Amino acid sequence: MGNSFIDKTLALLNAAQQREASSSPGTSAFKDAGITTGLGYVWYDLQPVASQLFPVITPLRNRIPRVAGNGGTGTHWKGIMGINTTLISPGVSEGHRNAFNVTAEQDFSATYATLGHDDFVSEQARQASGQLTPAVDALAVQDLLLSVMIDEEFVLLNGNSGLALGTTPSPVATLVAGGNMNAEAKVVFCAALTPDGFRRATVAGGLPGPITRTNADGSVDTINPGTAKVSAASNAVTTAGGSLSVSAHVAPVKGAVAYAWYIGPAAATAKLGAITTINSVLFTAEPTGTQAADDAKISVDHSKDNLVHDGILSLAFQGTGYWVAQATGTDGTGTPLTANGTGGVNEIDADLKYFWDNFRLSPTEILVSAQEMVNITNKVIAGSGAPLFRFLMDAKGQANGVTAGVVVGSYLNKVGMGGTGQEIPIRLHPAIVPGMILYWTDRLPYPLVNTRNIVQVRERRGYRQVDWPIVTQRQEYGVYVDQLLELRAPFAFGARANIANG
Secondary structure, eight states, X not given: OHHHHHHHHHHHHHHHHHHHHHSOTTOOSSOOSSOOGGGOOOXXXXXXXXXXXXXXXXXXXXXSOEEEOOSSSEEEEEEEEESSTTOOOOOOOTTOOOOOOOOEEEEEEEEOEEEEEEEEEEHHHHHHTTTOBSOHHHHHHHHHHHHHHHHHHHHHHHOOSSOOOXXXXXXXXXXXXXXXXXXXXXXXXXXXXXXXXXXHOBTTTBOOOOEEEEOTTSOEXXXXXXXXXXXXXXXXXXXXXXXXXXXXXXXXXXXXXXXXXXXXXSTTTOEEEEEESSSEEEESBOOOOOOBTTOGGGSSOBOOOTTSOOOHHHHHHHTTOEEEEOOOOBTTTBOOOOBOSSSSBHHHXXXXXXXXXXXXXXXXXXXXXXXXXXXXXXXXHHTTOSOSEEEEEOTTSOEEEEEEOOOOOEEEETTSTTSSOEEEEEEEOTTSOTTOEEEEOSOOSSOOTTOSOSEEEEEEEEEEEEEOOOOBSEEEEEEXXXXXXXXXXXXGOEEEEOOOOO
């Protein structure tokens, strides 16, 4: 029995070898001689710890004080905005009294909003994850928390539930020499954008209309995307093929950080051609976008998102916060920051002087985009404010390297309290739109009665994780926070917008 089995095995092996020997080159059923990695018999070196490779930059969320709320749908407070506002003289004549003071009072309110994200882990994914770290359920909840924190940072800065942009002003169009536009009469349309609208809009994809979102529980929410109602048509201009371009500008819109531009013979044929962070545009060629100016998505003001709470910019601009737009300048070019010749920037000096002249304060931080960080540095360098090189010395005082370039990390406020100057840090922030500088104040140089924090997050309920009941082969999770941003001193915050790059 045994010998018969061996004989059959040897016979099969001999037959296989004969087939291999007679096969055509390149058609072998066997691998080449020897064992290589091509055989596939290799270890799969999977590191057990998953790397989370996305930025979590939340400096405002991390530092703004958080206080407990007392229930309700919002919070309300009263502010005494000024005493003796009519400047009654303090001098009193003999034997008499003075006139009654005039006091300014203002009511404030803010509404709570729930911020959160949801996700799920299927039972099959849980079993398949093996020894991966963190465990798949922990990974889901951790990612939800980070998602909420990232979006909360954006809302704390740019959330807008109370400031309507309305209808965008009508553009003023002008013919410009040169260019390659079709020969025809053209008009220009414009739609202003909030920070949320700016990040959602593209020339290729157009401006979104209200976003319909189907939620994990089957409910449906409608989210406004941060776009103003499109303007009426500009004045008509007639281009000559291959020789003329068209420029246009609108009056700056308070609360807007960008503008979407449409050009063509009429609303139905005017296409989206540019999105700018200044209030003007220059068209040298026909638009490449496909969205028309008469698109229903932009026929109504969708600038307010009622599902989030107001952020710093919205609260400041609705109140007494400082807002100034850089001059329009040349259409399509705009007006950049300007050096003052003494190591500073004219526009920043003017802004800081405003805070002192009107409220006797100095901002404690300047928040900028990468564009303005570079531009401020360049203006300071152009104004003889810093060297172009740093020489590195070792412990013995010997030079061992040269670092080219410089970055302006702070700005000296010449009109701070005491007259000796106050150094204000300049910070890069990922949620600041190019073309804007934000002035932030954590503290005032004088006490405010009954006001502990001039800006704070009031929580109706803090961060919480919800493990929803299991009804299918998956565990659903949610991470939420109920809060609002309370700005007690909106006059201490402000922004300069419409800054051209350069």
